Amino acid sequence: MTHQKEMDRACGMWIEKETAPFRSTWQGQTYYFCSKPCKEQFDQNPERYMKGFEGRKP
Numbered sequence: 001m002t003h004q005k006e007m008d009r010a011c012g013m014w015i016e017k018e019t020a021p022f023r024s025t026w027q028g029q030t031y032y033f034c035s036k037p038c039k040e041q042f043d044q045n046p047e048r049y050m051k052g053f054e055g056r057k058p
């Protein structure tokens, strides 16, 4: 089984869902972050972080 990876939208780093220390829910989707500043940046302006990351794969 492979670990499922999710992009930290704030810094662009790929992190594992299971070990992600911070997470945030926006529009029914959960997003994962490597650090508190990343989560806070995302929470302040989630829409900004949706752009440019659509369709990106690990």
Ligand SMILES: [Zn+2]
Pocket (backbone or CB within 6 Å): 008, 010, 011, 012, 013, 033, 034, 035, 038
């Ligand atoms: Zn980050």
